[in-house]
Amino acid sequence: MTQQIMACIDGSNFSRAVCDAAAWASLRLSAPLTFVHVIDKEANPVVHDSSGQIGLGSREHLLEELAALDEQRGKIAQQQGRLMLEAACQRATEDGVSEPSTRQRNGEVVEALYELESEIRLLVLGKRGESAASASAHLGSNLERVVRALHCPILITVAEFTAPQRVLIAFDGSETAHKAVEKVASSPLLAGLECHVVLVGVDTEAHRTQLTWVEQQLEGRGGKVITSIQSGEIELALRHYKQLHGIDMLVMGAYGHSRIRHLLVGSTTTDMIRHASVPILIIR
Template sequence: MTHVMACIDNSQSSLAVCDYAAWASQQLNAPLTLLHVLDKEKYPASADLSGNIGLGSREHLLEELATLDAQRAKLALEQGQHMLEKARERTVISGAIAPDMKQRHGHLVESLSDLQDDIRLLVIGRVGEDSKHNAHSLGSQIEAVVRTIHRPILITTSQFKKTEKVMLAFDGSPTANKTVQMLAASPLCEGLTIHIVMVGADSQDNQSELENARSALASSGLMVQAEIRPGEVETVLHAYQAEHAIDLLVMGAYGHSRIRQFLVGSTTTTMLRTATIPVLLLR
């Protein structure tokens, strides 16, 4: 579990994925791996067309179709290799040291699952090459990746912006406290300002939980601000982000609290669609 792994494809997000992955690799002092997965449903490794044409078909037609499929798959592999080369050039310019490249043939989620033991941080674009490009589009595989890969996941927007201010969505739960501990122990946010935002009543219990979180992060040398705000979680977080020019949202993934309900089922899609900044999901 040592590498920053970045998922590269032909989407608008890939340039930003490269930039954020290079940044994370430097912050974590971790090697960077660039990954391209060729979808085996679109480009099967080998094709059996014997049942696809019907009675009376000539054998040479089947052979020609199989040859065309093989050519398409070969060209797709070459295009993927070219994308990886360009991605490596970009990450090196952005400060990454000797990034590695991997190309696999299969499904993205399965490939990531196989590589999971080597992943310290996964960086993936919010929108993939097969997704619709609009303000609230979300890649079709994002939720599956989030549910399957039990590693920190940085979901990027389509444009890179230097990260200076981080907002941690906090609710005082065990998962949220674990997220605080992970941030305190990680060099990812060194030199950045952390805003801890708790959505709820300004009660003594909440104040105590928030102060414990603030103290844990501050004791690790991080610059920390903490605030409790009432209201609906999504509305409050987006308003705070705009008000303080936040560059990165950090949330604990899964659980049953008000905040982490956003990461289960349709609310996961809602939160990621409405976020205008990268989202770092921690476990």
């Protein structure tokens, strides 16, 4: 089974960025691209059966009308989804992707993606979906659940996507961070890009030794490698470094060594996603 880039689109303002990010990843990885749209029945308005308040004689007729309305809403949702998938394919084709494909599913987004995970090389999602609040501090519940449930790499886009030139790997010495570095080193996705590896903590010999290991892992992938030890609160230090060096993309593990495993992700990862102004690549 050929693993592919899968991009989940909906009616949100993030869908165009998802298309662009997915097309970029597909071309970088020379991997097929599939757009997925999930029709969530829970998102449809619920019409309550109030026939009991009107009279028993009206009950059968009202239930028939409710069923007809439900069917009509389902057909409209399917058609809207097909139109979005067609538009996504057209946009990806214009970006240079050859023959992108589509899938449409009914049910919950998390369950649908979980069933497809064995086929996913990289999953691309928008930071928020169409049902999420637009407040910048909001982190959509579907996104949280997807990151928790799936173990494939996930690229989370912001409202606009531009092909990155400088990436930042947030490194904390954990097992997950080591795996993230190894995956970046072995994948063509970020090959040739300027790579900044930042460890937030005390400047010690042990930390310098860890960063030397990182440099050795990344030296064969092309592109400049810059390592740095920063002090202070983790999220603020990473955000300041990102702004100072014009970082286009963040790479983070879903867990750090000091995080509680039953939580969604490490609190630093969650905070960075919540306040992100550039795409974030999450590696489990």
